[in-house]
Amino acid sequence: MAKITFVQPDGTEAVVDAATGITVMEAAKLNLIDGVDAECGGACACATCHVYVDDAWSERTGKPSEMEEDMLDFAFDVRETSRLSCQIRVTDELDGLVVRVPEKQF
Amino acid sequence: MSEPKTQLPATDAERIGTNGGVIETDALIIGAGPCGLFAVFELGLLDISCHVIDILDKPGGQCAELYPEKPIYDIPALPVVTGQELTDRLMEQIKPFNPTFHLAERVDELQRQADDRFAVTTDAGTQFLAKVVVIAAGGGSFTPKRPPLDGIEAFEKSSVFYAVRRMEQFAGKDIVIVGGGDSALDWTVNLQPLAKSLTLIHRRDDFRAAPHTVEQMRALVADGKMSLMIGQVTTLHGADGQLSAITVRTKDQGEVQIACNAMLPFFGLTMKLGPVADWGLNVRENLVPVDTEKFETSESRIFAIGDINTYPGKLKLILSGFHEAALMAQQAHRYIYPDRKLLFQYTTSSSSLQKKLGVQ
Numbered sequence A: 001m002a003k004i005t006f007v008q009p010d011g012t013e014a015v016v017d018a019a020t021g022i023t024v025m026e027a028a029k030l031n032l033i034d035g036v037d038a039e040c041g042g043a044c045a046c047a048t049c050h051v052y053v054d055d056a057w058s059e060r061t062g063k064p065s066e067m068e069e070d071m072l073d074f075a076f077d078v079r080e081t082s083r084l085s086c087q088i089r090v091t092d093e094l095d096g097l098v099v100r101v102p103e104k105q106f
Numbered sequence B: 001m002s003e004p005k006t007q008l009p010a011t012d013a014e015r016i017g018t019n020g021g022v023i024e025t026d027a028l029i030i031g032a033g034p035c036g037l038f039a040v041f042e043l044g045l046l047d048i049s050c051h052v053i054d055i056l057d058k059p060g061g062q063c064a065e066l067y068p069e070k071p072i073y074d075i076p077a078l079p080v081v082t083g084q085e086l087t088d089r090l091m092e093q094i095k096p097f098n099p100t101f102h103l104a105e106r107v108d109e110l111q112r113q114a115d116d117r118f119a120v121t122t123d124a125g126t127q128f129l130a131k132v133v134v135i136a137a138g139g140g141s142f143t144p145k146r147p148p149l150d151g152i153e154a155f156e157k158s159s160v161f162y163a164v165r166r167m168e169q170f171a172g173k174d175i176v177i178v179g180g181g182d183s184a185l186d187w188t189v190n191l192q193p194l195a196k197s198l199t200l201i202h203r204r205d206d207f208r209a210a211p212h213t214v215e216q217m218r219a220l221v222a223d224g225k226m227s228l229m230i231g232q233v234t235t236l237h238g239a240d241g242q243l244s245a246i247t248v249r250t251k252d253q254g255e256v257q258i259a260c261n262a263m264l265p266f267f268g269l270t271m272k273l274g275p276v277a278d279w280g281l282n283v284r285e286n287l288v289p290v291d292t293e294k295f296e297t298s299e300s301r302i303f304a305i306g307d308i309n310t311y312p313g314k315l316k317l318i319l320s321g322f323h324e325a326a327l328m329a330q331q332a333h334r335y336i337y338p339d340r341k342l343l344f345q346y347t348t349s350s351s352s353l354q355k356k357l358g359v360q
Helices: A024-030 A055-061 A066-072 B010-015 B034-045 B061-065 B083-097 B182-191 B211-222 B274-278 B318-336 B351-357
Strands: A002-007 A013-018 A050-053 A082-084 A097-100 B022-030 B050-054 B100-103 B107-112 B118-122 B127-135 B141-144 B174-178 B197-202 B227-239 B242-250 B255-259 B262-265 B269-272 B302-304
Touching: A002 A024, A013 A024, A050 A055, A055 A097, A066 A082, B022 B034, B022 B118, B022 B318, B034 B050, B034 B061, B034 B083, B034 B127, B034 B318, B034 B351, B061 B083, B083 B351, B107 B274, B127 B318, B141 B274, B174 B182, B182 B197, B182 B211, B211 B227, B227 B255, B227 B262, B242 B262, B302 B318
Parallel strands: A002 A097, B022 B050, B022 B127, B050 B100, B127 B302, B174 B197, B174 B262, B197 B227
Antiparallel strands: A002 A013, A050 A082, A050 A097, B107 B118, B118 B127, B141 B269, B227 B242, B242 B255
Protein backbone atom coordinates (compact mmCIF):
# COMPACT_ATOMS: atom_id res chain seq x y z
CA MET A 1 0.00 0.00 0.00
CA ALA A 2 1.24 3.46 -0.87
CA LYS A 3 -0.21 6.93 -0.57
CA ILE A 4 -0.05 8.82 -3.84
CA THR A 5 -0.70 12.54 -4.26
CA PHE A 6 -2.08 13.75 -7.59
CA VAL A 7 -1.57 17.48 -8.12
CA GLN A 8 -3.84 19.20 -10.64
CA PRO A 9 -2.51 22.06 -12.81
CA ASP A 10 -4.37 24.55 -10.55
CA GLY A 11 -2.57 23.18 -7.49
CA THR A 12 -5.46 21.11 -6.08
CA GLU A 13 -4.17 17.97 -4.43
CA ALA A 14 -5.82 14.59 -3.95
CA VAL A 15 -4.22 11.90 -1.82
CA VAL A 16 -5.25 8.32 -2.60
CA ASP A 17 -4.39 4.89 -1.24
CA ALA A 18 -2.96 2.62 -3.90
CA ALA A 19 -2.58 -1.11 -3.43
CA THR A 20 0.87 -2.53 -4.09
CA GLY A 21 1.10 -4.02 -7.57
CA ILE A 22 -1.45 -1.86 -9.37
CA THR A 23 -0.28 0.96 -11.61
CA VAL A 24 -0.37 4.66 -10.81
CA MET A 25 -2.82 5.05 -13.71
CA GLU A 26 -5.13 2.45 -12.14
CA ALA A 27 -4.90 4.27 -8.81
CA ALA A 28 -5.94 7.46 -10.59
CA LYS A 29 -8.87 5.82 -12.40
CA LEU A 30 -10.09 4.01 -9.25
CA ASN A 31 -10.17 7.34 -7.46
CA LEU A 32 -11.67 9.32 -10.33
CA ILE A 33 -8.69 11.66 -10.63
CA ASP A 34 -9.27 14.29 -13.33
CA GLY A 35 -6.87 14.59 -16.23
CA VAL A 36 -5.72 10.97 -16.43
CA ASP A 37 -7.66 9.70 -19.43
CA ALA A 38 -5.99 6.33 -20.11
CA GLU A 39 -7.86 5.88 -23.36
CA CYS A 40 -6.23 2.53 -24.17
CA GLY A 41 -6.82 1.09 -20.71
CA GLY A 42 -3.19 0.67 -19.75
CA ALA A 43 -1.61 -0.98 -22.77
CA CYS A 44 1.05 1.70 -23.17
CA ALA A 45 -0.60 2.50 -26.47
CA CYS A 46 -2.06 6.00 -26.26
CA ALA A 47 -0.10 8.40 -23.99
CA THR A 48 -3.24 9.85 -22.40
CA CYS A 49 -2.17 8.93 -18.85
CA HIS A 50 0.85 11.23 -19.03
CA VAL A 51 2.02 12.66 -15.68
CA TYR A 52 5.03 14.55 -14.35
CA VAL A 53 6.71 12.77 -11.49
CA ASP A 54 7.75 15.15 -8.71
CA ASP A 55 11.52 15.79 -8.83
CA ALA A 56 11.99 14.25 -5.39
CA TRP A 57 10.53 10.97 -6.67
CA SER A 58 11.76 10.68 -10.22
CA GLU A 59 14.77 8.59 -9.23
CA ARG A 60 12.62 6.05 -7.40
CA THR A 61 10.05 5.72 -10.19
CA GLY A 62 12.88 5.23 -12.66
CA LYS A 63 13.21 6.06 -16.34
CA PRO A 64 10.71 5.17 -19.03
CA SER A 65 11.38 2.03 -21.05
CA GLU A 66 12.09 2.35 -24.75
CA MET A 67 8.48 1.51 -25.60
CA GLU A 68 7.25 4.12 -23.15
CA GLU A 69 9.67 6.73 -24.57
CA ASP A 70 8.27 6.02 -28.02
CA MET A 71 4.75 6.44 -26.73
CA LEU A 72 5.66 9.68 -24.94
CA ASP A 73 6.20 11.12 -28.42
CA PHE A 74 2.41 11.20 -28.58
CA ALA A 75 2.07 13.21 -25.37
CA PHE A 76 1.97 16.97 -25.13
CA ASP A 77 4.52 19.15 -23.30
CA VAL A 78 6.83 16.28 -22.43
CA ARG A 79 9.45 17.10 -19.80
CA GLU A 80 12.42 15.44 -18.13
CA THR A 81 10.20 13.85 -15.48
CA SER A 82 7.40 12.81 -17.83
CA ARG A 83 6.08 9.28 -17.43
CA LEU A 84 3.05 7.34 -18.54
CA SER A 85 1.31 6.51 -15.29
CA CYS A 86 0.20 3.10 -16.60
CA GLN A 87 3.87 2.12 -16.65
CA ILE A 88 4.63 2.97 -13.01
CA ARG A 89 3.84 0.08 -10.73
CA VAL A 90 3.02 0.87 -7.11
CA THR A 91 5.48 -0.53 -4.56
CA ASP A 92 5.81 0.08 -0.82
CA GLU A 93 8.86 2.20 -1.63
CA LEU A 94 6.64 4.63 -3.52
CA ASP A 95 4.62 5.48 -0.39
CA GLY A 96 4.26 9.27 -0.50
CA LEU A 97 4.73 9.57 -4.29
CA VAL A 98 3.73 12.90 -5.79
CA VAL A 99 2.77 13.20 -9.46
CA ARG A 100 1.46 16.20 -11.37
CA VAL A 101 -1.29 15.95 -13.93
CA PRO A 102 -0.47 17.93 -17.10
CA GLU A 103 -2.60 20.79 -18.24
CA LYS A 104 -3.79 18.83 -21.24
CA GLN A 105 -3.76 15.26 -22.43
CA PHE A 106 -4.04 14.98 -26.17
CA MET B 1 -11.51 -25.83 -48.66
CA SER B 2 -13.90 -25.38 -51.54
CA GLU B 3 -14.67 -21.96 -52.95
CA PRO B 4 -16.64 -20.21 -50.24
CA LYS B 5 -18.83 -18.22 -52.56
CA THR B 6 -20.35 -21.28 -54.19
CA GLN B 7 -21.55 -22.32 -50.74
CA LEU B 8 -23.99 -19.43 -50.70
CA PRO B 9 -27.47 -20.11 -52.07
CA ALA B 10 -27.88 -18.64 -55.55
CA THR B 11 -30.29 -16.02 -54.30
CA ASP B 12 -27.55 -14.50 -52.13
CA ALA B 13 -25.37 -13.77 -55.09
CA GLU B 14 -28.29 -12.01 -56.70
CA ARG B 15 -29.04 -9.99 -53.61
CA ILE B 16 -25.51 -8.57 -53.46
CA GLY B 17 -25.84 -6.50 -56.55
CA THR B 18 -24.95 -2.98 -57.46
CA ASN B 19 -27.51 -0.55 -58.69
CA GLY B 20 -26.14 2.50 -60.46
CA GLY B 21 -22.95 2.46 -58.38
CA VAL B 22 -24.86 1.89 -55.16
CA ILE B 23 -23.85 -1.29 -53.36
CA GLU B 24 -26.86 -3.25 -52.16
CA THR B 25 -26.33 -5.50 -49.19
CA ASP B 26 -28.25 -7.34 -46.49
CA ALA B 27 -26.12 -6.05 -43.63
CA LEU B 28 -23.68 -3.21 -43.45
CA ILE B 29 -21.25 -3.48 -40.58
CA ILE B 30 -19.55 -0.30 -39.44
CA GLY B 31 -16.27 -1.21 -37.80
CA ALA B 32 -13.92 -4.11 -38.53
CA GLY B 33 -12.79 -4.72 -34.96
CA PRO B 34 -13.27 -8.12 -33.33
CA CYS B 35 -17.02 -7.61 -32.79
CA GLY B 36 -17.65 -6.40 -36.33
CA LEU B 37 -15.70 -9.36 -37.69
CA PHE B 38 -17.54 -11.89 -35.54
CA ALA B 39 -20.84 -10.31 -36.60
CA VAL B 40 -19.96 -11.41 -40.16
CA PHE B 41 -19.79 -14.97 -38.84
CA GLU B 42 -23.05 -14.95 -36.92
CA LEU B 43 -24.92 -13.20 -39.74
CA GLY B 44 -23.32 -15.52 -42.28
CA LEU B 45 -24.63 -18.60 -40.49
CA LEU B 46 -28.10 -17.12 -41.00
CA ASP B 47 -27.53 -16.51 -44.74
CA ILE B 48 -27.08 -12.79 -44.28
CA SER B 49 -24.35 -11.30 -46.45
CA CYS B 50 -22.24 -8.39 -45.28
CA HIS B 51 -20.18 -5.45 -46.33
CA VAL B 52 -17.79 -4.12 -43.69
CA ILE B 53 -16.47 -0.56 -43.50
CA ASP B 54 -13.58 0.66 -41.37
CA ILE B 55 -11.72 3.93 -41.09
CA LEU B 56 -8.40 2.12 -40.62
CA ASP B 57 -6.61 0.64 -43.61
CA LYS B 58 -6.68 -2.83 -42.06
CA PRO B 59 -9.16 -4.99 -40.18
CA GLY B 60 -8.84 -5.51 -36.41
CA GLY B 61 -9.81 -2.15 -34.96
CA GLN B 62 -8.10 -1.32 -31.67
CA CYS B 63 -6.63 -4.84 -31.55
CA ALA B 64 -4.69 -4.14 -34.73
CA GLU B 65 -4.05 -0.43 -34.28
CA LEU B 66 -3.39 -0.01 -30.57
CA TYR B 67 -2.08 -3.33 -29.34
CA PRO B 68 -1.26 -5.79 -32.13
CA GLU B 69 1.63 -7.25 -30.07
CA LYS B 70 -0.01 -7.10 -26.65
CA PRO B 71 -1.48 -10.21 -25.09
CA ILE B 72 -5.18 -10.61 -24.34
CA TYR B 73 -6.00 -13.16 -21.62
CA ASP B 74 -9.78 -13.24 -21.49
CA ILE B 75 -10.88 -14.69 -24.80
CA PRO B 76 -12.63 -17.98 -23.94
CA ALA B 77 -10.48 -21.02 -24.78
CA LEU B 78 -7.51 -18.89 -25.85
CA PRO B 79 -5.43 -18.54 -22.67
CA VAL B 80 -3.31 -15.92 -24.38
CA VAL B 81 -3.61 -14.31 -27.78
CA THR B 82 -2.23 -11.05 -29.19
CA GLY B 83 -4.45 -8.42 -30.77
CA GLN B 84 -3.12 -9.26 -34.22
CA GLU B 85 -3.48 -13.03 -33.74
CA LEU B 86 -7.07 -12.60 -32.63
CA THR B 87 -7.74 -10.51 -35.73
CA ASP B 88 -6.07 -13.06 -38.00
CA ARG B 89 -8.07 -15.91 -36.47
CA LEU B 90 -11.35 -14.03 -36.86
CA MET B 91 -10.50 -13.26 -40.48
CA GLU B 92 -9.93 -16.98 -41.04
CA GLN B 93 -13.16 -17.86 -39.25
CA ILE B 94 -15.28 -15.54 -41.41
CA LYS B 95 -13.63 -16.47 -44.71
CA PRO B 96 -16.44 -18.84 -45.77
CA PHE B 97 -18.85 -15.90 -45.75
CA ASN B 98 -16.77 -13.83 -48.10
CA PRO B 99 -17.51 -10.38 -46.71
CA THR B 100 -16.47 -7.33 -48.74
CA PHE B 101 -14.25 -4.87 -46.89
CA HIS B 102 -14.18 -1.14 -47.52
CA LEU B 103 -11.10 0.02 -45.63
CA ALA B 104 -9.77 3.52 -44.95
CA GLU B 105 -13.31 4.85 -45.31
CA ARG B 106 -15.48 6.57 -42.77
CA VAL B 107 -19.25 6.41 -42.83
CA ASP B 108 -20.47 9.97 -42.93
CA GLU B 109 -24.16 9.73 -43.69
CA LEU B 110 -26.90 7.29 -42.89
CA GLN B 111 -30.51 7.82 -43.84
CA ARG B 112 -33.55 5.61 -43.68
CA GLN B 113 -35.36 5.25 -47.01
CA ALA B 114 -39.07 4.80 -47.64
CA ASP B 115 -38.57 1.03 -48.04
CA ASP B 116 -36.86 0.88 -44.60
CA ARG B 117 -33.46 0.31 -46.12
CA PHE B 118 -30.60 2.62 -45.19
CA ALA B 119 -28.74 4.81 -47.64
CA VAL B 120 -25.20 5.04 -46.36
CA THR B 121 -22.38 7.17 -47.78
CA THR B 122 -18.70 7.16 -46.85
CA ASP B 123 -16.19 10.00 -47.00
CA ALA B 124 -14.76 8.33 -50.11
CA GLY B 125 -18.16 8.59 -51.77
CA THR B 126 -19.00 4.87 -51.64
CA GLN B 127 -22.75 4.42 -51.44
CA PHE B 128 -24.69 1.55 -49.95
CA LEU B 129 -28.27 0.46 -49.56
CA ALA B 130 -28.51 -1.85 -46.58
CA LYS B 131 -31.41 -3.72 -45.02
CA VAL B 132 -29.85 -3.63 -41.60
CA VAL B 133 -26.92 -1.67 -40.16
CA VAL B 134 -24.67 -2.98 -37.41
CA ILE B 135 -22.64 -0.33 -35.62
CA ALA B 136 -19.58 -2.05 -34.20
CA ALA B 137 -17.48 1.08 -34.02
CA GLY B 138 -15.80 0.50 -30.64
CA GLY B 139 -14.48 3.75 -29.24
CA GLY B 140 -15.53 5.57 -32.40
CA SER B 141 -13.53 6.46 -35.45
CA PHE B 142 -9.78 6.80 -35.24
CA THR B 143 -8.89 10.39 -36.02
CA PRO B 144 -5.54 12.21 -35.97
CA LYS B 145 -4.63 13.74 -32.65
CA ARG B 146 -4.85 17.52 -32.55
CA PRO B 147 -1.99 19.07 -30.58
CA PRO B 148 -3.57 21.15 -27.79
CA LEU B 149 -2.07 24.43 -29.07
CA ASP B 150 -4.12 27.57 -28.61
CA GLY B 151 -6.02 28.58 -31.71
CA ILE B 152 -4.96 25.58 -33.82
CA GLU B 153 -8.52 25.01 -35.11
CA ALA B 154 -8.43 28.31 -36.98
CA PHE B 155 -5.43 27.16 -39.02
CA GLU B 156 -6.73 23.70 -39.87
CA LYS B 157 -7.42 22.98 -43.54
CA SER B 158 -5.59 26.18 -44.58
CA SER B 159 -2.16 25.84 -42.97
CA VAL B 160 -2.31 22.94 -40.52
CA PHE B 161 -2.83 19.46 -41.97
CA TYR B 162 -3.01 16.02 -40.36
CA ALA B 163 -2.66 14.13 -43.62
CA VAL B 164 -1.33 14.72 -47.10
CA ARG B 165 -3.95 14.25 -49.78
CA ARG B 166 -2.11 15.92 -52.65
CA MET B 167 1.61 16.54 -52.43
CA GLU B 168 1.53 19.44 -54.94
CA GLN B 169 -0.43 21.42 -52.38
CA PHE B 170 2.86 21.81 -50.47
CA ALA B 171 5.05 22.89 -53.38
CA GLY B 172 7.03 26.04 -52.64
CA LYS B 173 5.90 26.17 -49.01
CA ASP B 174 7.88 26.69 -45.83
CA ILE B 175 6.88 23.45 -44.17
CA VAL B 176 7.18 22.33 -40.57
CA ILE B 177 6.61 18.67 -39.79
CA VAL B 178 6.20 17.62 -36.15
CA GLY B 179 6.69 14.09 -34.85
CA GLY B 180 9.08 11.16 -34.85
CA GLY B 181 7.16 8.22 -36.28
CA ASP B 182 6.76 6.81 -39.77
CA SER B 183 4.22 9.38 -40.95
CA ALA B 184 6.41 12.30 -39.88
CA LEU B 185 9.57 10.86 -41.39
CA ASP B 186 7.96 9.57 -44.60
CA TRP B 187 6.43 12.93 -45.34
CA THR B 188 9.64 14.72 -44.44
CA VAL B 189 11.53 12.72 -47.04
CA ASN B 190 8.75 12.95 -49.64
CA LEU B 191 7.87 16.62 -49.31
CA GLN B 192 11.42 17.96 -48.96
CA PRO B 193 12.08 18.09 -52.74
CA LEU B 194 8.90 20.14 -53.28
CA ALA B 195 9.26 22.49 -50.33
CA LYS B 196 10.84 25.91 -50.26
CA SER B 197 12.12 24.97 -46.82
CA LEU B 198 11.41 22.10 -44.48
CA THR B 199 11.97 21.75 -40.75
CA LEU B 200 11.34 18.55 -38.84
CA ILE B 201 10.64 19.10 -35.15
CA HIS B 202 10.74 16.27 -32.66
CA ARG B 203 10.99 16.28 -28.90
CA ARG B 204 14.10 14.05 -28.83
CA ASP B 205 16.89 13.01 -31.15
CA ASP B 206 15.55 9.46 -31.38
CA PHE B 207 12.99 8.33 -33.91
CA ARG B 208 10.50 5.49 -33.88
CA ALA B 209 10.31 5.55 -37.66
CA ALA B 210 11.89 2.92 -39.92
CA PRO B 211 15.72 3.24 -39.65
CA HIS B 212 16.06 3.59 -43.43
CA THR B 213 13.85 6.70 -43.53
CA VAL B 214 15.61 8.16 -40.51
CA GLU B 215 18.93 7.77 -42.37
CA GLN B 216 17.48 9.50 -45.43
CA MET B 217 16.34 12.38 -43.26
CA ARG B 218 19.75 12.66 -41.57
CA ALA B 219 21.44 12.73 -44.97
CA LEU B 220 19.16 15.58 -46.09
CA VAL B 221 20.07 17.49 -42.93
CA ALA B 222 23.80 16.84 -43.50
CA ASP B 223 23.46 18.17 -47.07
CA GLY B 224 21.81 21.34 -45.78
CA LYS B 225 18.57 20.56 -47.60
CA MET B 226 16.39 20.64 -44.50
CA SER B 227 16.61 21.36 -40.78
CA LEU B 228 16.06 19.13 -37.80
CA MET B 229 15.11 20.78 -34.55
CA ILE B 230 14.83 19.05 -31.19
CA GLY B 231 12.07 20.68 -29.21
CA GLN B 232 8.35 21.13 -28.79
CA VAL B 233 5.99 23.55 -30.49
CA THR B 234 4.42 25.91 -27.95
CA THR B 235 2.72 28.70 -29.92
CA LEU B 236 1.26 29.28 -33.37
CA HIS B 237 1.42 32.72 -34.99
CA GLY B 238 -0.63 34.03 -37.87
CA ALA B 239 -3.97 35.50 -38.81
CA ASP B 240 -7.06 34.63 -40.84
CA GLY B 241 -6.26 30.95 -40.91
CA GLN B 242 -2.83 31.59 -42.37
CA LEU B 243 0.09 30.42 -40.31
CA SER B 244 3.15 32.71 -40.43
CA ALA B 245 5.43 31.31 -37.75
CA ILE B 246 5.63 28.95 -34.78
CA THR B 247 7.48 29.13 -31.50
CA VAL B 248 9.48 26.07 -30.52
CA ARG B 249 10.85 25.43 -27.07
CA THR B 250 14.22 23.81 -27.62
CA LYS B 251 16.47 22.11 -25.15
CA ASP B 252 19.64 24.02 -26.04
CA GLN B 253 18.59 27.38 -27.47
CA GLY B 254 15.51 28.21 -25.45
CA GLU B 255 12.53 29.53 -27.41
CA VAL B 256 13.03 29.84 -31.15
CA GLN B 257 10.65 31.22 -33.77
CA ILE B 258 10.46 29.62 -37.18
CA ALA B 259 8.71 31.23 -40.14
CA CYS B 260 6.44 28.77 -41.91
CA ASN B 261 3.16 28.64 -43.81
CA ALA B 262 2.33 24.97 -43.50
CA MET B 263 2.49 22.65 -40.50
CA LEU B 264 1.93 18.90 -40.42
CA PRO B 265 1.63 17.48 -36.89
CA PHE B 266 1.81 13.67 -36.61
CA PHE B 267 0.92 12.62 -33.09
CA GLY B 268 -0.91 9.39 -33.79
CA LEU B 269 -4.61 8.63 -33.62
CA THR B 270 -7.31 8.99 -31.06
CA MET B 271 -10.90 7.75 -31.03
CA LYS B 272 -13.85 10.06 -31.46
CA LEU B 273 -17.49 9.07 -31.74
CA GLY B 274 -17.65 11.07 -34.96
CA PRO B 275 -20.60 11.05 -37.36
CA VAL B 276 -22.49 8.30 -35.42
CA ALA B 277 -23.84 11.14 -33.30
CA ASP B 278 -25.64 12.59 -36.34
CA TRP B 279 -27.63 9.55 -37.41
CA GLY B 280 -30.71 10.23 -35.31
CA LEU B 281 -29.97 7.55 -32.72
CA ASN B 282 -30.19 8.05 -29.00
CA VAL B 283 -26.63 8.63 -27.82
CA ARG B 284 -25.66 8.87 -24.16
CA GLU B 285 -22.16 9.92 -23.15
CA ASN B 286 -20.77 8.88 -26.51
CA LEU B 287 -22.38 5.45 -26.24
CA VAL B 288 -25.41 4.05 -28.02
CA PRO B 289 -28.09 2.60 -25.72
CA VAL B 290 -29.48 -0.79 -26.86
CA ASP B 291 -31.81 -3.46 -25.50
CA THR B 292 -30.27 -6.69 -24.29
CA GLU B 293 -32.45 -9.04 -26.31
CA LYS B 294 -31.63 -7.85 -29.81
CA PHE B 295 -28.98 -5.16 -29.25
CA GLU B 296 -31.05 -2.84 -31.36
CA THR B 297 -30.73 0.94 -31.01
CA SER B 298 -33.55 3.46 -30.65
CA GLU B 299 -33.98 3.03 -34.43
CA SER B 300 -35.27 -0.31 -35.63
CA ARG B 301 -32.95 -2.22 -38.01
CA ILE B 302 -29.92 -0.37 -36.64
CA PHE B 303 -27.97 -2.45 -34.14
CA ALA B 304 -25.01 -1.54 -31.96
CA ILE B 305 -22.63 -4.16 -30.57
CA GLY B 306 -19.32 -4.11 -28.74
CA ASP B 307 -17.70 -1.21 -26.90
CA ILE B 308 -19.90 1.42 -28.53
CA ASN B 309 -23.15 0.26 -26.95
CA THR B 310 -24.45 0.57 -23.42
CA TYR B 311 -27.10 -1.22 -21.35
CA PRO B 312 -27.50 -2.04 -17.67
CA GLY B 313 -24.55 -4.19 -16.62
CA LYS B 314 -22.55 -3.57 -19.80
CA LEU B 315 -18.93 -4.74 -19.72
CA LYS B 316 -16.57 -3.54 -22.43
CA LEU B 317 -15.16 -6.97 -23.14
CA ILE B 318 -14.54 -8.58 -26.50
CA LEU B 319 -16.35 -11.69 -25.30
CA SER B 320 -19.45 -9.63 -24.49
CA GLY B 321 -19.35 -8.20 -27.99
CA PHE B 322 -19.29 -11.72 -29.46
CA HIS B 323 -22.41 -12.64 -27.51
CA GLU B 324 -24.10 -9.43 -28.61
CA ALA B 325 -23.28 -10.26 -32.24
CA ALA B 326 -25.00 -13.65 -31.96
CA LEU B 327 -28.21 -12.20 -30.53
CA MET B 328 -28.22 -9.28 -32.94
CA ALA B 329 -28.05 -11.72 -35.85
CA GLN B 330 -31.28 -13.41 -34.75
CA GLN B 331 -33.22 -10.17 -35.02
CA ALA B 332 -31.47 -9.19 -38.25
CA HIS B 333 -32.69 -12.49 -39.70
CA ARG B 334 -36.30 -11.62 -38.81
CA TYR B 335 -35.97 -8.35 -40.75
CA ILE B 336 -34.22 -9.80 -43.77
CA TYR B 337 -36.22 -13.04 -44.05
CA PRO B 338 -39.60 -12.15 -42.52
CA ASP B 339 -41.17 -15.30 -43.97
CA ARG B 340 -38.47 -17.75 -42.97
CA LYS B 341 -38.68 -19.66 -39.75
CA LEU B 342 -35.52 -19.27 -37.71
CA LEU B 343 -34.23 -22.67 -36.72
CA PHE B 344 -31.75 -22.84 -33.88
CA GLN B 345 -28.83 -25.07 -34.84
CA TYR B 346 -25.36 -26.04 -33.64
CA THR B 347 -22.34 -25.84 -35.92
CA THR B 348 -21.19 -29.15 -34.43
CA SER B 349 -24.16 -31.12 -35.70
CA SER B 350 -26.05 -29.13 -38.30
CA SER B 351 -25.24 -30.24 -41.82
CA SER B 352 -26.75 -27.06 -43.24
CA LEU B 353 -24.48 -24.85 -41.09
CA GLN B 354 -21.49 -27.00 -41.94
CA LYS B 355 -22.26 -26.58 -45.61
CA LYS B 356 -22.20 -22.81 -45.19
CA LEU B 357 -18.89 -23.07 -43.37
CA GLY B 358 -17.51 -25.13 -46.24
CA VAL B 359 -16.53 -28.02 -43.99
CA GLN B 360 -18.87 -30.57 -45.50
